[in-house]
Amino acid sequence: MPTCAICGIPTEHKCTNCNQTFYCGKVHQKQHWLTHKVDCRPFKVEHSDQLGRYLVATRSIKPFEIILKEAPLLCTPSQVTSPVCLGCLNGIEPSDYIDCENCGWPLCGIECKGKPEHEAECEFTVKRGSKVSTLAIIIGGDSKL
Ligand SMILES: [Zn+2]
Ligand SMILES: [Zn+2]
Ligand SMILES: [Zn+2]
Ligand SMILES: [Zn+2]
Incomplete structure (x- = not known):
């Protein structure tokens, strides 16, 4: 018993x-x-x-009924996608976004800069030694990446 x-x-x-x-x-x-x-x-x-x-x-x-909540192992944009904010993964408007001042990747605003989802690529891009050119990404890409 x-x-x-x-x-x-x-x-x-x-x-x-x-x-x-x-x-x-x-x-x-x-x-x-x-x-x-x-x-x-x-x-x-x-x-x-x-x-x-x-x-x-x-x-x-x-x-x-919610019986289980679990954080994803990884948050990332789709392999093929229009430009998205690397903090929240929402799409960004070419007229309304900021470059991360450390790495240059696009973010929808300052509130997404400190998000943990952005940390890894921010760190690796900074280590690489030069910022990403978002202009190239937003208008269709070139080889500077
Ligand atoms: Zn008892
Ligand atoms: Zn119980
Ligand atoms: Zn965002
Ligand atoms: Zn960054």
């Missing part, structure tokens, strides 16, 4: 959000919440030799 996460007493009462952690009653459930909330999720991770790790729902999941 499962046991209470706080006192270890056998119990059948479980957290209804995740169905995975058990409590002897409301008092211990409340007491455990600060610890439990980080892994209180309506799914568990299983493993199969054939497929590797996969998720299994531990209760019904409602339509459009």
Whole structure:
């Protein structure tokens, strides 16, 4: 029989959000919440030799319910694209953008200069020793890049 996460007493009462952690009653459930909330999720991770790790729902999941948020490994423009801001990846207007003062790549405004998405190319371009010419990019490119 499962046991209470706080006192270890056998119990059948479980957290209804995740169905995975058990409590002897409301008092211990409340007491455990600060610890439990980080892994209180309506799914568990299983493993199969054939497929590797996969998720299994531990209760019904409602339509459009968010059960997992994860940051992308990489944010980058499409391989073929019109000019975009390298901070937020929104398209930029030829009449309304700034050059990053460090590297020269186009940004839609000063608020995108410090974005972590821009850090890597900014750093590598600065190391290269010369700025990128955005004029060449905006009007269709030449070999100066
Ligand atoms: Zn208990
Ligand atoms: Zn839970
Ligand atoms: Zn931007
Ligand atoms: Zn930059």
